[in-house]
Amino acid sequence: MIQHADILKRNGLSVTASRTKILDLFLDTAGALAHADIEKNTDGAYDRVTVYRTLQTFVEKGIIHQIPTIDNSILYALCKQDCEEGHHHDNHVHFVCIQCVKTFCLDDVLVPEVKLPKGFKPNEASMIVSGVCIDCK
């Protein structure tokens, strides 16, 4: 409980029940979470709007980052400590298992650089690999 509050305070956020609980979920989860997962795991204890706003706040503060998926849902996952407010450095590859449908942050696999056509200037890059994960193998 103490470390959660610390993470929140360090980012200038009030420590509230919903924020603590949602942060808890992320710290307990290996993979990424969707908004629906959070509603399910909090058993409706917090209003849908509160969950939206909490996720948005966490993203803004660099506590979590977003992962786009092909089925039009956004996943959220914890950022490593080198994320700062407004500056995400989640330059690692994400892995989606086609069997268990979980999403993993492969923190040790960095997104490789690619050579772009003339005139295109890169800023950020994200990469998603799908396949079979270590648990479903």
Added chain:
Amino acid sequence: MIQHADILKRNGLSVTASRTKILDLFLDTAGALAHADIEKNTDGAYDRVTVYRTLQTFVEKGIIHQIPTIDNSILYALCKQDCEEGHHHDNHVHFVCIQCVKTFCLDDVLVPEVKLPKGFKPNEASMIVSGVCIDCK
């Protein structure tokens, strides 16, 4: 007009006004299109449902492919000819311009392979690079 019908027929689809028009849009567009773009550019001529179903059909037939984005919308773009029904081979990098917000298919830039941790077996990979495009440079 003739080539549009050919593309549709080749994929076993009836040639209808909405399909021809929407295919038209894709052939005329350098970047990717969202559902909303299509509604805008057809000026409400076709029902929202028809647009959804047309896009879905085109994806199934391998005429277009989907690109996930961070803002929770799906973009669609033409597949190159090596896409077949049920088998997408859009293994190229997508580029999102942070100024004009257009999405480009960089058909000549292939998604590089990465070395995954033990136990993870890759199947497909997608990569999105954001930055400044050739027009906004």
Added chain:
DNA sequence: ATATTTTTGCAATAATGTTGCAAGTTTTAA
């Protein structure tokens, strides 16, 4: 302890996506 600031939940609203079905269109085949 109390004032100030921030967060939450409710209600209302908007945007987005899906399904069944009757009417209309396209294709098939005689």
Added chain:
DNA sequence: TTAAAACTTGCAACATTATTGCAAAAATAT
């Protein structure tokens, strides 16, 4: 060329997902 068969469209209804304003409640600062 036309009639039957097959497929597609649009409407209506509904489901899901997301956003905003505002008053009440909670957390922080003094």
